Amino acid sequence: MLLLNPGPVTLTDRVRRSLLQPDLCHRESEFFDLQDEARSRLLGTYGLSDKQWTSVLLTASGTAAVESMLAALVPANGRLLIIENGVYGERMAQICAQYGISHERLIGEWMLAPDWTAVAARMDAAKATRPYTHVAIVHHETTTGRLNDLAALCALCRSRGIGVLADCVSSFGAEAIDFSDPALHAVAATANKCLHGVPGAAFVITRRAALESATARTFYLDLTRLARLQDQRNTPFTPSVQAYYALVEALREYEEQGGRAVRYAHYAALAEQARAGLARLGMAAVLPPKESSVVLRAYHLPKGVAYPALHDSLKADGFVIYAGQGGLSTSLFRISTMGAMGASDIERLLTCFERFLR
Ligand SMILES: Cc1ncc(COP(=O)(O)O)c(C=O)c1O
Numbered sequence: 001m002l003l004l005n006p007g008p009v010t011l012t013d014r015v016r017r018s019l020l021q022p023d024l025c026h027r028e029s030e031f032f033d034l035q036d037e038a039r040s041r042l043l044g045t046y047g048l049s050d051k052q053w054t055s056v057l058l059t060a061s062g063t064a065a066v067e068s069m070l071a072a073l074v075p076a077n078g079r080l081l082i083i084e085n086g087v088y089g090e091r092m093a094q095i096c097a098q099y100g101i102s103h104e105r106l107i108g109e110w111m112l113a114p115d116w117t118a119v120a121a122r123m124d125a126a127k128a129t130r131p132y133t134h135v136a137i138v139h140h141e142t143t144t145g146r147l148n149d150l151a152a153l154c155a156l157c158r159s160r161g162i163g164v165l166a167d168c169v170s171s172f173g174a175e176a177i178d179f180s181d182p183a184l185h186a187v188a189a190t191a192n193k194c195l196h197g198v199p200g201a202a203f204v205i206t207r208r209a210a211l212e213s214a215t216a217r218t219f220y221l222d223l224t225r226l227a228r229l230q231d232q233r234n235t236p237f238t239p240s241v242q243a244y245y246a247l248v249e250a251l252r253e254y255e256e257q258g259g260r261a262v263r264y265a266h267y268a269a270l271a272e273q274a275r276a277g278l279a280r281l282g283m284a285a286v287l288p289p290k291e292s293s294v295v296l297r298a299y300h301l302p303k304g305v306a307y308p309a310l311h312d313s314l315k316a317d318g319f320v321i322y323a324g325q326g327g328l329s330t331s332l333f334r335i336s337t338m339g340a341m342g343a344s345d346i347e348r349l350l351t352c353f354e355r356f357l358r
Contacts, residue, residue, distance in 0.1 A: 005322040007193040009339030017248035032233040041251035045292040056227045056252035059240040062169035062190035069188040072214040072223035078133035086143030134163045140171035140293040145292040185210040197250040200243030267294040270337035277350035296336040317352040
């Protein structure tokens with residue numbers, strides 16, 4: 001079965017085999033070597049120095065990494081503006097509401113890019129009363145496949161002294177992220193999307209300086225304690241050793257294949273192949289390529305076709321595609337090109353689509 005859903009991804013044999021390595025006690029040096037390698041390779045994906053940045057591992061899914069980041073890095077007296085244009089932006093607001101983090105939402109149309117003029121106006125209007133200390137955004141809003149312009153947001157925040165916290169769960173490892181921008185304080189991500197690991201390991205990459213004003217709103221997900229103990233070759237709780245095995249193997253493979261630029265180019269080629277093929281069959285992409293990620297694209301369901309019938313037919317052919325979320329479930333479907341797949345897989349997928357539509 002080939003997974004075309006946005007994670008977990010189809011594994012390479014090498015990563016799958018890595019799950020069968022020896023059992024490890026998480027209080028022994030072998031585990032801390034594994035943890036150290038995962039942390040340093042994660043920084044290496046974007047060439048980050050461990051003097052300025054730290055990568056903090058969590059045994060959890062991507063949402064927990066986002067939650068850990070927000071719960072720690074918006075200080076007790078901080079104020080957050082959340083830019084929303086999809087399900088995952090909404091989720092950040094739910095997390096902040098749950099923790100009682102002082103926040104406001106700038107809710108945009110799900111099919112549109114954020115209105116940067118409105119974002120700037122909102123930040124400036126808040127200056128007179130209670131300025132925002134941080135802004136949160138979803139880099140790749142997986143709801144629609146839109147790549148939100150993180151660089152544009154950082155540019156607005158840089159001149160205003162506002163820190164950016166980004167959900168990069170479905171972009172980290174493939175899309176460009178400019179970590180040199182001082183406005184970017186932290187990103188949250190996961191092992192089982194663009195990095196091709198297995199579910200169960202997630203991480204936050206944060207500036208060390210941002211941790212200095214962090215607060216502890218949560219026990220298990222406390223980013224500051226996790227960072228401190230991991231720096232000391234320690235861990236507060238029992239980690240998913242096997243998920244870390246797979247993450248490290250996936251990161252070794254990633255680097256040997258050429259790193260982010262190569263992964264980006266690979267995804268871009270597959271995404272374009274799928275887009276062009278589906279367009280030929282009468283299924284238009286929801287967003288133009290220049291507004292989309294290379295990781296996942298959303299497509300209009302053909303007239304008269306119900307998603308479950310399309311899904312079940314493709315599943316019988318060996319492909320798992322993904323429905324639209326929430327109100328979009330009856331109007332679109334999504335195809336992700338993450339994981340172990342190549343051009344011949346997309347070719348076969350298109351043949352199966354064609355047969356279904358006949
Ligand atoms: C942008 C984004 N954020 C957060 C998540 C949540 O990740 P998880 O399901 O691993 O908790 C996802 C999952 O697809 C995502 O795409």
